[in-house]
Amino acid sequence: MHDDTDAATRSILVLGAGELGMAVLRGLTGHPAAPRGTEITVLLRPATLESQAPGKRREIEELRALGIHLLAGDLAAGSVDELARLFRPFDTVICCTGFVAGTGTQRKLATAVLAAGVKRYVPWQFGVDYDIIGRGSGQNLWDEQLDVRDLLRSQDATEWVIVSTGMFTSFLFEPSFGVVDLANGTVHALGHWDTAVTVTTPEDIGTLTAAILFAEPRIANQVVFTAGDTITYARLADILDSHLGRNLRRVEWHIPTLSADLAADPDNALKKYRVAFAQGTGVAWDIGETFNARNGIAVTDVAGWVRRNLPHRI
Known part of the structure; x- marks a missing residue:
């Protein structure tokens, strides 16, 4: 395993720049504990990068102003091998693309991350305590979250961190x-x-995810709970x-x-x-036991x- 936080955070790829992705990107770029020389890249669909829609142009301009590199890729259409090639240059991958990408996408992304040999992965698990809920909850997408956890826990080459946030406020x-x-x-x-019900705002999730990633000693292979309320x-x-x-x-x-x-x-x-x-x-869950309360x-x-x-x- 890797024994120095810098090695796992020197080059970070964020998948997606929607509401949560933008919050995480802002949190990462503005965090005082970020190791010197940390480079942050966001993967966006080619259509987003080429869009002339005013909202998309403003988003791209903000990303560039933050010093974030832009990478084109399609998580839904790309194969495991294609995605692994995109992910391979990065130390940490953070998935901020949720269920909109379609059933099976989260399993595919985790498989591609492991195939790429990424040092650390933060999957799209910004939600509830899937381990306690178990399978058959009525929300079939939650079963896929458990598949991702099983996959990550079955290996020890790639560290993982799951940030449980509850519902978006x-x-x-x-x-x-x-x-x-x-x-x-x-x-x-x-x-x-x-x-x-536990809830956290995307803005707080962005700040807290950065703090969790840059924490010393490094947080690895565990579920970290947050709560705005x-x-x-x-x-x-x-x-x-x-x-x-x-x-x-x-x-x-x-x-x-x-x-x-x-x-x-x-x-x-x-x-x-x-x-x-x-x-x-x-x-x-109890707010007093959360990462934000303890810190x-x-x-x-x-x-x-x-x-x-x-x-x-x-």
């Missing part, structure tokens, strides 16, 4: 997810009001009532109801997530996110 308020339905003045509890659905409703100055309607979505909804629409990803989170297992790193809790992102009167 903003997803808790996503109208299509349905937990917070401000348009209809309703908060839904997944399972029960005392069911809890761990909150019950009752507490979430209380925060919203206080912030909005009115009482929202509270409706429990019990597991049998959610399971029936999913059975009637089995390919609906959001309904799969509702069932999985309603179980309450492996989706929430005194400030993060955004749900109340802070609400103050920053929701108007007082809706």
Whole structure:
């Protein structure tokens, strides 16, 4: 194994520059503990690099201003061998491309990383505690996450670090997810009001992932937990009532109801997530045991996110 943090972080490749990828790239480039001479590259689809859309151009300009190198590649279309050739020059690979790339992509990427002989890999596992949840949760994509863990744990040539963050804080308020339905003045509890969920903002994930990668002594071959907040659905409703100055309607979505909804629409990803989170297992953990709490790193809790992102009167 490698005994010096610099060797595993001198050349870093980040896969993807979406919401999480950009946060991780900003966190890496701005972190004071980054070893001198660290070079950061982001892999983007050729179509993104060539796009003339104003939003994409601004993204590319920010990446260049941060001193980040740009590499063209297609994670969905590329074979294991093709991806391994792209990955081989890098010491650390961080996957920030989630499930949008399609079923099987995360397994393929992990296989390519191992084939490339990369020193350290941070897979797309920025989510829940898949080990505790186990297989058959109702969200089949989570089973693939366990496949990736099995693959990484079955070898000792490439170090790995898994950053468990819970749900993105903003997803808790996503109208299509349905937990917070401000348009209809309703908060839904997944399972029960005392069911809890852990959430972290992408910005905090970016900062914390950089701190985890650059930590001394080096963190390797383990799952690291973060949390911006761990909150019950009752507490979430209380925060919203206080912030909005009115009482929202509270409706429990019990597991049998959610399971029936999913059975009637089995390919609906959001309904799969509702069932999985309603179980309450492996989706929430003690903030005091997290990397950010142990290291005194400030993060955004749900109340802070609400103050920053929701108007007082809706």
